[in-house]
Amino acid sequence: MANLTTDFIGIKSPNPFWLASAPPTDKEYNVRRAFEAGWGGVVWKTLGSEGPPVVNVNGPRYGAVWGADRRLLGLNNIELITDRPLEVNLREIKSVKRDYKDRALIISLMVPCDEQSWKDILHRIEDTEADGVELNFGCPHGMAERGMGSAVGQVPEYIEMVTRWVKQHSRMPCIVKLTPNISDIRKPAEAAKRGGADAVSLINTINSITSVNLDSFSPEPMIDGKGTHGGYCGPAVKPIALNMVAEIARSPETHGLPISGIGGVTTWRDAAEFMALGAGNVQVCTAAMTYGFKIVQEMISGLSQYLDEKGMASTADLVGRAVPNVTDWQFLNLNYVTKAQIDQDACIKCGRCYAACEDTSHQAIAMKPGRVFEVMDDECVACNLCVNVCPVENCITMVEMPKGAVDPRTQTPVGDYANWTTHPNNPSVAAE
Amino acid sequence: MTNSPLTPGIVPSRLPADRIARNFADHTPPLDAHEALVAADRCYFCHDAPCVTACPTSIDIPLFIRQIATGTAESAATTIWTQNILGGMCARVCPTETLCEEVCVREVAEGKPVEIGRLQRFATDTAMARGLHPFTRAAPTGKTVAVVGAGPAGMACAHRLALHGHDVVVYERRAKPGGLNEYGIASYKTTGGFARREVDWLLQIGGITIKTGVELGRDISLDGLLALHDAVFLGIGLGGVNALRASGEDKAGVTDAVDFIAELRQTTDLTTLPIGRDVVVIGGGMTAVDAAVQSKLLGAENVTIVYRRGQEKMGASTYEQEHATSAGVRIICNAAPVAVHGNGAVREVEFGYMADTPEGLKATGETFRLKADQVFKAIGQTLTGAPDGAALEGGKIAALPARVWAGGDCTGGGEDLTVTAVAQGRDAAEDIHMFLRG
Ligand SMILES: Cc1cc2nc3c(=O)[nH]c(=O)nc-3n(C[C@H](O)[C@H](O)[C@H](O)COP(=O)(O)O)c2cc1C
Ligand code: SF4
Ligand code: SF4
Numbered sequence: 001m002a003n004l005t006t007d008f009i010g011i012k013s014p015n016p017f018w019l020a021s022a023p024p025t026d027k028e029y030n031v032r033r034a035f036e037a038g039w040g041g042v043v044w045k046t047l048g049s050e051g052p053p054v055v056n057v058n059g060p061r062y063g064a065v066w067g068a069d070r071r072l073l074g075l076n077n078i079e080l081i082t083d084r085p086l087e088v089n090l091r092e093i094k095s096v097k098r099d100y101k102d103r104a105l106i107i108s109l110m111v112p113c114d115e116q117s118w119k120d121i122l123h124r125i126e127d128t129e130a131d132g133v134e135l136n137f138g139c140p141h142g143m144a145e146r147g148m149g150s151a152v153g154q155v156p157e158y159i160e161m162v163t164r165w166v167k168q169h170s171r172m173p174c175i176v177k178l179t180p181n182i183s184d185i186r187k188p189a190e191a192a193k194r195g196g197a198d199a200v201s202l203i204n205t206i207n208s209i210t211s212v213n214l215d216s217f218s219p220e221p222m223i224d225g226k227g228t229h230g231g232y233c234g235p236a237v238k239p240i241a242l243n244m245v246a247e248i249a250r251s252p253e254t255h256g257l258p259i260s261g262i263g264g265v266t267t268w269r270d271a272a273e274f275m276a277l278g279a280g281n282v283q284v285c286t287a288a289m290t291y292g293f294k295i296v297q298e299m300i301s302g303l304s305q306y307l308d309e310k311g312m313a314s315t316a317d318l319v320g321r322a323v324p325n326v327t328d329w330q331f332l333n334l335n336y337v338t339k340a341q342i343d344q345d346a347c348i349k350c351g352r353c354y355a356a357c358e359d360t361s362h363q364a365i366a367m368k369p370g371r372v373f374e375v376m377d378d379e380c381v382a383c384n385l386c387v388n389v390c391p392v393e394n395c396i397t398m399v400e401m402p403k404g405a406v407d408p409r410t411q412t413p414v415g416d417y418a419n420w421t422t423h424p425n426n427p428s429v430a431a432e
Numbered sequence: 433m434t435n436s437p438l439t440p441g442i443v444p445s446r447l448p449a450d451r452i453a454r455n456f457a458d459h460t461p462p463l464d465a466h467e468a469l470v471a472a473d474r475c476y477f478c479h480d481a482p483c484v485t486a487c488p489t490s491i492d493i494p495l496f497i498r499q500i501a502t503g504t505a506e507s508a509a510t511t512i513w514t515q516n517i518l519g520g521m522c523a524r525v526c527p528t529e530t531l532c533e534e535v536c537v538r539e540v541a542e543g544k545p546v547e548i549g550r551l552q553r554f555a556t557d558t559a560m561a562r563g564l565h566p567f568t569r570a571a572p573t574g575k576t577v578a579v580v581g582a583g584p585a586g587m588a589c590a591h592r593l594a595l596h597g598h599d600v601v602v603y604e605r606r607a608k609p610g611g612l613n614e615y616g617i618a619s620y621k622t623t624g625g626f627a628r629r630e631v632d633w634l635l636q637i638g639g640i641t642i643k644t645g646v647e648l649g650r651d652i653s654l655d656g657l658l659a660l661h662d663a664v665f666l667g668i669g670l671g672g673v674n675a676l677r678a679s680g681e682d683k684a685g686v687t688d689a690v691d692f693i694a695e696l697r698q699t700t701d702l703t704t705l706p707i708g709r710d711v712v713v714i715g716g717g718m719t720a721v722d723a724a725v726q727s728k729l730l731g732a733e734n735v736t737i738v739y740r741r742g743q744e745k746m747g748a749s750t751y752e753q754e755h756a757t758s759a760g761v762r763i764i765c766n767a768a769p770v771a772v773h774g775n776g777a778v779r780e781v782e783f784g785y786m787a788d789t790p791e792g793l794k795a796t797g798e799t800f801r802l803k804a805d806q807v808f809k810a811i812g813q814t815l816t817g818a819p820d821g822a823a824l825e826g827g828k829i830a831a832l833p834a835r836v837w838a839g840g841d842c843t844g845g846g847e848d849l850t851v852t853a854v855a856q857g858r859d860a861a862e863d864i865h866m867f868l869r870g
Contacts, residue, residue, distance in 0.1 A: 267501075267502040268502060269503065292477075292479055294477075294495070298499055298504075301507035301510070302504045304507075305504045306504075
């Protein structure tokens with residue numbers, strides 16, 4: 001059996017599945033039950049400064065996007081950081097950590113952007129025995145209006161400054177949690193690294209309006225006839241998160257900076273994908289909020305089965321395995337030629353591939369008598385659209401043409417690796 | 433041969449071989465990988481799921497279905513086997529319509545449950561096809577346990593004991609292990625010699641020896657076993673069959689349904705198995721349905737189940753009853769046999785209509801006769817061969833001497849189902865293990 005134990009910036013946990021800072025980790029009752037269910041670690045719901053706690057709305061705070069079977073695909077929220085008193089949270093953190101020494105317990109923090117506030121909060125959490133801190137520079141709603149959360153996370157200079165304060169005033173490992181509401185995720189990651197962060201975690205939620213009530217003309221969730229943008233998360237955001245993780249993992253500036261992957265992790269496979277793209281562990285929020293703490297059991301069994309089948313002894317063997325294969329468009333092999341191929345035995349003759357290719361792609365599928373659909377190799381550009389719209393899995397596949405074979409579309413033989421940087425149509429090549 | 437369903441008497445080969453082969457093919461074909469994903473996708477991963485409570489072995493159903501949904505059927509099988517080592521057979525033979533699937537929230541809400549049984553089969557078949565046996569035996573303890581009966585209770589008990597490091601000797605009176613899985617279940621529910629394959633697979637744990645052809649009371653005694661072993665588990669099932677108590681019961685052509693089913697299960701070429709033209713099955717449980725349906729599938733012209741009480745009291749589930757009627761079996765309720773007529777061999781069975789009154793069943797006085805050249809008795813099995821020292825209650829083992837445990841159909845508590853036997857065998861093994869550890 002593969003070893004799921006992970007060492008993330010010196011913080012050990014029995015598996016790489018942590019609960020992200022959010023309602024599942026808002027109190028001792030939850031966190032104890034999460035640990036009993038098998039979670040490897042938790043990032044406690046974000047704590048604010050000493051003083052009167054924040055207040056939340058008292059109407060709905062979540063909006064959602066569902067599939068037709070009402071599968072929850074995306075969740076959005078307008079919740080703020082913890083609304084419970086600081087002393088209560090600190091007392092509970094200490095009590096949980098005392099009983100679960102083998103689990104990771106990280107404290108998420110968000111306080112005003114001045115050195116004294118950070119110094120104070122770091123001082124307050126010192127004797128909780130927590131394993132590290134996570135700086136919440138991510139929340140896109142509410143707290144951002146008050147100059148915190150993503151308002152900090154969108155300014156790399158602030159990230160660097162605050163991270164430096166934290167490293168100065170605390171010996172704890174420090175994870176900087178990034179907001180995706182920014183045009184280039186590498187910039188805040190670089191800033192965190194410059195400030196001395198031990199790791200980054202991403203993504204926090206994405207600014208969003210999930211739906212509009214067409215009777216009351218208000219965004220959902222609606223509070224007394226009005227709504228506001230909230231943070232989007234869940235399965236829908238995974239592709240965005242994966243890309244951002246990969247960008248940081250492969251950037252020369254940040255390569256090697258430990259990453260905690262967050263965003264839509266719902267199954268072992270999602271977790272494995274994040275890890276292959278360079279995440280040392282993953283954090284989960286929406287999946288736990290949708291299905292309960294027990295889902296971690298599937299994540300654990302699935303990841304160990306996968307590692308076993310791949311002959312990988314531990315999660316370390318998986319982390320980063322896909323990073324070298326993430327590249328820029330310009331380096332993709334333009335002499336890699338494939339053709340769509342329809343398995344006539346599997347085809348159910350719905351014609352979706354035909355409609356897609358005929359109307360919106362390259363008119364490369366022929367519809368023959370008896371509703372027989374066939375790819376015309378001399379027209380097929382291998383765009384993959386038919387594969388993606390076909391309702392039958394593996395009915396249409398992409399078949400690679402061997403080197404030397406003549407592509408019937410271009411009448412040219414398939415050649416050796418060559419990319420855009422050397423292509424004759426590339427103006428910068430022509431200029432030379 | 434030129435026999436047909438109309439040939440009088442009890443004769444083989446009423447149907448052509450290809451027809452018989454089709455009739456006895458997998459009753460519920462396995463799901464393919466895509467179908468399994470679609471079926472698994474319907475599970476809501478319920479909290480404190482009702483299906484788990486309804487499963488006598490408490491398999492974590494939502495978890496194993498989620499494991500299938502995420503492409504790890506092998507892990508799903510581990511989840512199943514951890515609770516129920518005969519999960520493959522149970523997936524085939526459990527009356528899921530009265531267990532897990534009956535209480536599935538989607539059955540209750542929409543009348544269309546998640547196909548738990550078929551998904552369980554998908555998971556266990558997938559893992560078995562890959563030769564996986566995800567359990568490792570603990571270090572040998574030096575203790576030995578005798579298990580009497582290689583049926584579901586005995587084998588579940590043996591596996592769990594072996595897992596804990598004890599040595600197990602299974603004593604089985606028949607020629608093959610498996611018990612009712614091998615001899616008692618309708619053939620179309622467990623095709624391809626699955627019962628035997630499952631036993632062989634189970635034995636991979638190691639530490640289990642099976643001795644066949646050894647009968648308690650004839651070849652071995654309880655005292656003898658106690659002298660040889662540290663503990664004894666009795667999973668002897670129900671060896672006897674209730675009598676009709678109708679005159680003429682001893683006429684030729686009148687036999688026990690369980691014997692017919694056992695013979696059918698052990699017949700490799702079903703075209704050689706004789707069956708009557710007019711078959712009457714007396715009883716209302718699963719055995720009655722299995723005997724009746726298989727008679728029909730062998731080519732009997734008329735097959736009738738006659739049950740003495742009302743339809744709602746039948747032991748066979750509505751699903752099973754519908755399966756019988758769709759196979760062409762007629763079900764007559766509220767009638768009990770009065771006499772078997774015939775000159776040497778049965779020709780007719782006479783029944784009297786019954787009324788279910790608060791004072792019990794009463795004959796109404798009205799009678800009718802059914803043509804019959806073959807009659808199967810399926811009115812319940814009884815415990816036979818319980819060793820001295822076993823105290824019986826309601827015809828089942830209720831108390832036992834020290835160092836002796838029992839489980840399965842020979843004991844009470846729960847219905848006489850494979851899955852119940854597995855649960856009892858497994859739990860007895862845990863008890864025995866605690867006892868042996870001291
Ligand atoms: C209701 C809710 C509250 C959240 N609160 C916090 C928070 O207090 N601090 C924080 O860093 N992230 C917070 N998040 C963001 C999550 O930690 C996580 O980054 C995000 O939900 C993406 O992960 P997911 O797709 O697994 O949900 C919250 C998310 C939700 C849904
Ligand atoms: S989930 Fe619980 S707290 Fe939230 S609205 Fe429903 S009942 Fe209320
Ligand atoms: S979309 Fe797929 S199933 Fe439909 S016609 Fe095309 S190949 Fe056949």
